Amino acid sequence: xxxxxxxxxxxxxxxxYTAKVRAYLQYKQIPYDEVLATREVYRDVIVPRTGVRFIPxxxxxxxxxxxxxxxxxxxxxxxxxxxxxxxxSRAAQLVAFLFETYADEWLVLPAMHYRWNVAExxxxxxEEFGRLSVPTASPDEQRAIGEKLAGPFAGALPxxxxxxxxxxxxxxxxxxxxxxxxxxxxxxxxxxxxxxxxGDFALFGPLYAHLYRDPASGRLMEELAxxxxxxxxxxxxxxxxxxDHAPIEALGPTLTPLLSRMFREFGPVVLGTLxxxxxxxxxxxxxxxxxxxxxxxxxxxxxxxRAVYPFNAWRWQWAxxxxxxxxxxxxxxxxxxxxxxxxxAWLQTPLExxxxxxxxxxxxxx
Numbered sequence: 001x002x003x004x005x006x007x008x009x010x011x012x013x014x015x016x017y018t019a020k021v022r023a024y025l026q027y028k029q030i031p032y033d034e035v036l037a038t039r040e041v042y043r044d045v046i047v048p049r050t051g052v053r054f055i056p057x058x059x060x061x062x063x064x065x066x067x068x069x070x071x072x073x074x075x076x077x078x079x080x081x082x083x084x085x086x087x088x089s090r091a092a093q094l095v096a097f098l099f100e101t102y103a104d105e106w107l108v109l110p111a112m113h114y115r116w117n118v119a120e121x122x123x124x125x126x127e128e129f130g131r132l133s134v135p136t137a138s139p140d141e142q143r144a145i146g147e148k149l150a151g152p153f154a155g156a157l158p159x160x161x162x163x164x165x166x167x168x169x170x171x172x173x174x175x176x177x178x179x180x181x182x183x184x185x186x187x188x189x190x191x192x193x194x195x196x197x198x199g200d201f202a203l204f205g206p207l208y209a210h211l212y213r214d215p216a217s218g219r220l221m222e223e224l225a226x227x228x229x230x231x232x233x234x235x236x237x238x239x240x241x242x243x244d245h246a247p248i249e250a251l252g253p254t255l256t257p258l259l260s261r262m263f264r265e266f267g268p269v270v271l272g273t274l275x276x277x278x279x280x281x282x283x284x285x286x287x288x289x290x291x292x293x294x295x296x297x298x299x300x301x302x303x304x305x306r307a308v309y310p311f312n313a314w315r316w317q318w319a320x321x322x323x324x325x326x327x328x329x330x331x332x333x334x335x336x337x338x339x340x341x342x343x344x345a346w347l348q349t350p351l352e353x354x355x356x357x358x359x360x361x362x363x364x365x366x
Contacts, residue, residue: 005063021058
C-alpha cells in the first residue's frame, strides 16, 4: 500500500555532517523534510532509534533509521541512482571516496579550530546552539543553554590535536588547502569534473557549515578563495551539473596537490591508528571505545598530540577495500595518480585487523 511518507533528515544548520547529507538530498531531488534536532528530538527519537547521540540521522520513508553521513549516502544512492554522483571509472570512485574520508575525518581540525577558537565564530555558534535546541526559550535562556551545549564540542579540541602548538600549522594548512582547491576549481567546476561526486558533498560539510557559514571564517574564505566561495554557493543552491565526471588523467595536474596534502597530513595518523588497533583487546561488551589513548602527529613543522580514533581506521578500510577490488586496468590508472600524490604506499599497507560497524558502534570483524 502506498503512503505519503517522506524521508526525514534529523540535523541542524550548524552541523558539519548534516550539511553534507542535505546538499546530497537537494542535488538528487529526493523528497525529504528536515527536522531540527532539538533536545526533545534527541531524547525521543535519535537516542532510542540509534543508540548514540550523533547527527544527522535519516528516518527513511519506510521507517529505517540510519546514522552516519556516509551510510546515509550509500543507502540513498542505491535507491536513487540518478543523477549519479559516482564516476563511471572505479579508479575515480576511489579518488572520490578518499576525499570523502579526508573531509569527514581530517578537516575537522580547521573546522573546529575556527569555530571554537575565534571569538566571533564561537559567539555565533553558541547563539545558534541555544536557539536551535530550545526555539521557544528566551534569548538569555537560549544563550545559557548554548554555552552548556557548546562545552563538549569546544572541549574536544585537544583530543583532535588542536592546541597552541598546532594552531599556526592548522591555519597555514587550511590556507594552502584553499589555494590548492581554488587552482583546481579554475579548471573544473567540481572535484572530479563537471558534476558533484561524494567527495564534493563531504568537502561541503566543513567548508560550508563551519568555515563559510560562521562569520569570521566566512569573511576569510571570501578574501582568500572566491572560487571556493562560488563552489560552496553552487553546492548550496543545487545548480544543475553542466557535464559529466572527467577522467582522472584529465584532473591530475590540479587534483594531485589536494591528494598529496591528504596523504601527507592524514596518512601517518591512519597508519598510527592501525598500529594501535593491532594490540587492542575488546572490552567485555565487544564495543571499541571511541578513542584508544593518544598519538603524536605532525602538521607542517608542528608536532602535536591527538586521540587515536578507531573510526578513522574504519573509514580508511573502505578506501583500502575499494583500491584492492580494482581490476588491472583501473589499478594502473589509480596507481599513476596515487604515486604522483605520494600516497600509493598508504593504500598498499596491509590491514591486519578489520573493523565492523554494528548498531552504530565499532567492533572487530569476525
